[in-house]
Amino acid sequence: MTPQEFTEFLHREIPLTKAMELETLVFGKEFLSLAVPLAPNRNDKRTGFGGSISCLMTVCGWAMMYANFREEYPTGKIVVQSSQIRYLAPILSDFRAECRCTDEEAKNALRQSCKKFRKGKLKLEISCFCGETEAARMEATYYITE
Amino acid sequence: MTPQEFTEFLHREIPLTKAMELETLVFGKEFLSLAVPLAPNRNDKRTGFGGSISCLMTVCGWAMMYANFREEYPTGKIVVQSSQIRYLAPILSDFRAECRCTDEEAKNALRQSCKKFRKGKLKLEISCFCGETEAARMEATYYITE
Numbered sequence: 001m002t003p004q005e006f007t008e009f010l011h012r013e014i015p016l017t018k019a020m021e022l023e024t025l026v027f028g029k030e031f032l033s034l035a036v037p038l039a040p041n042r043n044d045k046r047t048g049f050g051g052s053i054s055c056l057m058t059v060c061g062w063a064m065m066y067a068n069f070r071e072e073y074p075t076g077k078i079v080v081q082s083s084q085i086r087y088l089a090p091i092l093s094d095f096r097a098e099c100r101c102t103d104e105e106a107k108n109a110l111r112q113s114c115k116k117f118r119k120g121k122l123k124l125e126i127s128c129f130c131g132e133t134e135a136a137r138m139e140a141t142y143y144i145t146e
Numbered sequence: 147m148t149p150q151e152f153t154e155f156l157h158r159e160i161p162l163t164k165a166m167e168l169e170t171l172v173f174g175k176e177f178l179s180l181a182v183p184l185a186p187n188r189n190d191k192r193t194g195f196g197g198s199i200s201c202l203m204t205v206c207g208w209a210m211m212y213a214n215f216r217e218e219y220p221t222g223k224i225v226v227q228s229s230q231i232r233y234l235a236p237i238l239s240d241f242r243a244e245c246r247c248t249d250e251e252a253k254n255a256l257r258q259s260c261k262k263f264r265k266g267k268l269k270l271e272i273s274c275f276c277g278e279t280e281a282a283r284m285e286a287t288y289y290i291t292e
Binding site: 013014015016017019020039040041042043044045049050051052054055056058059062077079080081082083084085086087090 | 155159160161162163165166185186187188189190191195196197198200201202204205208223225226227228229230231232233236
């Protein structure tokens with residue numbers, strides 16, 4: 001799946017991502033990045049809206065699960081279970097979320113769990129950047145059920 | 147401010163709330179509730195989108211701060227600092243966020259802090275309901291800076 005195809009998939013299946021004008025910068029199993037322009041994601045102070053930031057990071061983690069497991073579990077449902085967010089700095093222009101996921105042990109633990117229980121989970125870290133500034137950080141647990 | 151006026155304020159100042167078709171059900175200092183229809187806030191499984199849920203709850207807590215403190219601190223900025231969310235059940239129809247804030251001691255602590263440091267914070271609990279089912283729960287800290 002190309003970044004462009006994934007963007008089209010999101011816009012079609014999750015309408016709010018279209019309203020956010022979300023675009024996929026990188027769609028990979030180890031690194032994934034999604035971006036949005038400020039204008040549709042601003043707040044009353046003309047900075048990045050906290051709701052858009054949490055939404056973008058939530059989708060970014062979900063996308064990482066999708067990138068890794070959609071082929072192995074084509075009928076599996078990927079769902080966010082919990083998240084913790086810290087907002088670190090105001091956002092003054094367009095912003096993006098990034099997720100890195102190179103922990104093969106954790107991915108294999110999910111696969112083992114799916115084999116036994118038909119469900120498994122994975123904890124991901126997602127950061128939100130505005131330029132080089134880290135503006136928010138999220139830890140979230142996602143699970144997949146077959 | 148009436149619920150209708152607050153809805154108009156949100157739609158004008160935070161464009162994503164308009165895309166979500168967010169409506170204010172109750173706008174009060176002790177109880178506040180915001181609702182959205184499922185259609186613009188659905189995911190690929192035709193259930194409530196996690197990003198919309200987190201966004202709605204984040205705005206709900208922000209709105210509670212605004213309802214309580216906008217008159218006392220007319221130039222103050224209200225910002226979310228951190229949040230923790232647990233997603234409890236899938237959402238199958240229109241949903242709403244609710245926040246109750248009757249802790250006068252905590253509100254006074256924020257006022258004292260503002261007097262001394264020109265900023266203060268408050269922890270709020272926000273729940274997301276679909277009918278009578280609690281579908282998600284958030285604890286979040288908001289602060290106000292003068």
